[in-house]
Amino acid sequence: MKSITVQQPEQLVIEDRPLPQPLAGEVRIRVVSAGICGSDVHIYRGHNPFAKYPRVIGHEFFGHIDAIGAGVPPSRIGERVVGDPVVSCGHCYPCQVGRPNVCSELSVIGVHRDGGFSEYITLPAQNAHRIPDSIPDDNATMVEPFTIAANICQQMAPGPLDIALVYGAGPMGLTTIQALRGVYGVKTIIAVDRIDERLAMAAANGADRTINNSQLDLASELHKLAIRPTLIVDAACHPAILPEAIGLASPAARIGIMGFSAEPCILNQQAITSKEITIYSSRLNSNRFPQVIEWMAARKISPEKLITHQFDFSQVIDAMKIFESDQKQCCKVLLKF
CATH class of the missing domain: 3.90.180.10 (Medium-chain alcohol dehydrogenases, catalytic domain)
Known part of the structure; x- marks a missing residue:
């Protein structure tokens, strides 16, 4: 072979x-x-x-x-x-x-x-x-990438009240956006990336608003829009994102990190505790294959x-x-x- x-x-x-x-x-x-x-x-x-x-x-x-x-x-x-x-x-x-x-x-x-x-x-x-016969071969090949989104979403428990901010419009970010919209019913999803074409993909996959943060301060932009995210997902996997996300987050927000960077970052404990922010990390998937196959069969993604x-x-x-x-x-x- x-x-x-x-x-x-x-x-x-x-x-x-x-x-x-x-x-x-x-x-x-x-x-x-x-x-x-x-x-x-x-x-x-x-x-x-x-x-x-x-x-x-x-x-x-x-x-x-x-x-x-x-x-x-x-x-x-x-x-x-x-x-x-x-x-x-x-x-x-x-x-x-x-x-x-x-x-x-x-x-x-x-x-x-x-x-x-x-x-x-x-x-x-x-x-x-x-895999059920109703799912085409190519779509079936995509089950594993969606289990990554399923794993972080399962921990964060998104819902209709959430305002979601997703850093990164690559495959991890896009699968997460689809899950947030199609499975969990999140009504407001903002995608952040530095490439306009990626942001266009995010819009096509369910993001309501896209922000290119290559030339602007994201905190100032969200302040102008009167947006305080209650759910933030780092699918861009850069060590600078977590400290920024803590500052952007609403009180009682949840933050999910999906990266594997070994680079250190500096966190302010007061910024986390004062808003009682919950931080989740996610690696691979924890028995999420049956869940994602059901999503596909039901055309939720x-x-x-x-x-x-x-x-x-x-x-x-x-x-x-x-x-x-x-x-x-x-x-x-x-x-x-």
Whole structure:
């Protein structure tokens, strides 16, 4: 089989690998399509501290089960499925309290173990989630990105009374905007970014107002508009955002951070406590696949709005370059296997 492998940072190859056989409790998926994520580029460039090389990358993938290991019902062969990349131990404290995404022995498909940029992949059977026939293949490939939005939203509990401010109109921000509007009924959503074309995408995905903060002071702009956000999501992942968000937030607001920056930031404790602000962090997803599949089946979200490019997997270098460099026109890129 053909697999897209990062041998070392900056060394990506398409290589022949033996066809994997599923172990007990596992299934094998014949991959149909896979999405490129920023973390895939980070592994390629050597900027992901968790990755071990060589590594078959890819954690957003859809396909069909074509083989099963011992203990898996034969009826699962032929299922259309997507793979949850979070592989957890099931018995540590985070797992016992429903937080397998921060399992003490966490293994992430495409990071710690080989991923879905391959013609075939094996994974635990419980990580393969059936896709209804009503959901097209391309949309199914987008389930994993929406689980990131589902995870932060589940913690923050958005509602119709909220005024939401979303930093960043990339894939994480856009999926969050769609969830806030289509699932949680948030009536006012403001998107902030430094690229006008990204802000146009935010408007197309449900943002009521967009603000380009490259040349203006966001606090002054929101003051002029008489807006005090009650719910703020940092999907831009810059260390300067959290201190600013604390200052912008309404009393009793919630702030969600989705970034992995190791850069320090300075926080004012009084600014947090005086307004009793709640700060949430979110990593990966915590069993959100069934939830997002239900959203898609009910048409509460529109994943097709985010898919801007598709390539044959043999063109992965070109696909990665476009994803990395064209922030004006490119949102989600799918590889076809």
